[in-house]
Amino acid sequence: MPMHVTDYIDVEQRCAALSIPKPEGFCILPRRFEDAQTVSDLRHESSALDLKVLFRRANLPITVYQPDGATIPYLQENDNTWTGPILLLGYAVLTSDPNALAVSLSIIANYLTDFFRGNPEPVRAKLSFVVEVLETETKEKETKTGTTKTTKVIRKRFDFDGPPDELPGFPDFIKDNI
Amino acid sequence: MRWDTADDISNEVLDAVQEGLRHAHLSCGVELQRRNVALLSNLRDRLKRLREDSIAQSNEPYANAAFRAQMVTQATMDFLEMWVLLKEDKPREAWDKLIDAQVRFVIAQKIQFDPDASNLLKHLLAVERVVFPPQTFSSCGYTYNEAFCTICGCKYGECEHVAGHIYMGMICQKEIRKANLLEVSILEDLPKDKRCRVEEYADTGKVFCTLTRREVPQQEPVDPSQRFVRATAIRFD
Numbered sequence: 223m224p225m226h227v228t229d230y231i232d233v234e235q236r237c238a239a240l241s242i243p244k245p246e247g248f249c250i251l252p253r254r255f256e257d258a259q260t261v262s263d264l265r266h267e268s269s270a271l272d273l274k275v276l277f278r279r280a281n282l283p284i285t286v287y288q289p290d291g292a293t294i295p296y297l298q299e300n301d302n303t304w305t306g307p308i309l310l311l312g313y314a315v316l317t318s319d320p321n322a323l324a325v326s327l328s329i330i331a332n333y334l335t336d337f338f339r340g341n342p343e344p345v346r347a348k349l350s351f352v353v354e355v356l357e358t359e360t361k362e363k364e365t366k367t368g369t370t371k372t373t374k375v376i377r378k379r380f381d382f383d384g385p386p387d388e389l390p391g392f393p394d395f396i397k398d399n400i
Numbered sequence: 401m402r403w404d405t406a407d408d409i410s411n412e413v414l415d416a417v418q419e420g421l422r423h424a425h426l427s428c429g430v431e432l433q434r435r436n437v438a439l440l441s442n443l444r445d446r447l448k449r450l451r452e453d454s455i456a457q458s459n460e461p462y463a464n465a466a467f468r469a470q471m472v473t474q475a476t477m478d479f480l481e482m483w484v485l486l487k488e489d490k491p492r493e494a495w496d497k498l499i500d501a502q503v504r505f506v507i508a509q510k511i512q513f514d515p516d517a518s519n520l521l522k523h524l525l526a527v528e529r530v531v532f533p534p535q536t537f538s539s540c541g542y543t544y545n546e547a548f549c550t551i552c553g554c555k556y557g558e559c560e561h562v563a564g565h566i567y568m569g570m571i572c573q574k575e576i577r578k579a580n581l582l583e584v585s586i587l588e589d590l591p592k593d594k595r596c597r598v599e600e601y602a603d604t605g606k607v608f609c610t611l612t613r614r615e616v617p618q619q620e621p622v623d624p625s626q627r628f629v630r631a632t633a634i635r636f637d
Binding site: 265272274299333336339340341 | 525
């Protein structure tokens with residue numbers, strides 16, 4: 223199974239630790255965002271720029287995260303794997319456009335079909351989505367109303383690493399695990 | 401031959417490619433292979449001019465078709481040259497020609513998919529595995545702050561062109577003017593460019609060519625623990 227899901231860190235806290243502003247909207251996070259010691263450890267995948275154009279052309283603008291005052295460079299690796307970036311889909315984005323996830327994956331799947339067209343070797347693609355969801359907790363509290371409900375934003379990271387022809391199953395995998 | 405219609409071009413390219421491929425076998429006469437290389441070279445130059453004319457006239461379907469025909473013609477020529485170079489005992493150059501042929505057929509497939517070309521690509525892969533010893537590949541990783549679009553010259557990501565796509569008979573690429581090399585590595589997997597490979601390896605203090613297995617004389621002694629001596633990590637075309 224080329225897909226798996228894990229809990230993801232608090233993006234806001236992580237940005238505070240790196241002294242950089244929180245990314246807004248639909249955006250591409252750099253590699254090593256989770257464990258970088260400083261901003262200079264961060265690298266964007268070279269494919270981030272390709273996706274930026276493709277998403278803009280599909281009227282789904284995406285930002286390649288660049289904090290003010292620093293430039294996160296792009297990393298080009300030259301093996302046969304297409305390494306996609308980490309795409310952060312904020313709660314607000316998904317609320318205003320519930321199809322954003324499905325549309326994004328469709329754009330990427332179409333692009334990869336073109337990208338690998340004609341290649342006679344086995345091919346591989348890697349890609350991650352971080353999705354923010356609202357989690358509601360009901361707590362028994364001794365109040366006049368009895369119980370209280372609290373909501374908090376949690377994040378899940380969905381990774382795909384496998385043959386690109388299995389990518390169409392990724393949206394359902396994400397939907398089933400949110 | 402004069403081209404009056406698109407069919408004229410298509411027929412001439414198909415005939416030349418089929419004739420070239422008929423001679424693209426080890427046992428075929430080297431003089432016949434060289435003659436076909438010369439014929440294909442002439443055709444490729446005419447197609448290149450046609451593509452340039454089509455670009456000048458902003459005729460995108462014709463420019464793309466000419467580009468595809470140019471790639472198929474050049475790839476067939478590369479494949480024939482591979483056999484010629486092997487017979488001339490130039491295995492490094494022969495390997496590069498085979499990889500060039502594969503890359504050009506893949507570009508042609510991106511413009512217009514053809515099942516025959518797909519089978520030919522599988523054949524080229526089989527030739528790679530049967531004619532040459534298994535190769536170990538190398539690669540390098542580098543960073544860059546900005547790239548430029550080779551189609552329009554804009555900062556890449558700001559225009560509407562996408563690297564790897566074909567526009568008006570040209571392939572879009574990211575032009576990186578300044579890069580910082582991070583690492584050179586030996587790959588377990590396949591590289592992006594199969595011309596990047598270990599070319600010489602060491603065994604018990606002696607150095608050998610990875611293609612011929614011949615010993616490569618050294619002026620300095622080689623550390624017996626060393627395995628890889630020389631590799632290409634990046635190629636600029």
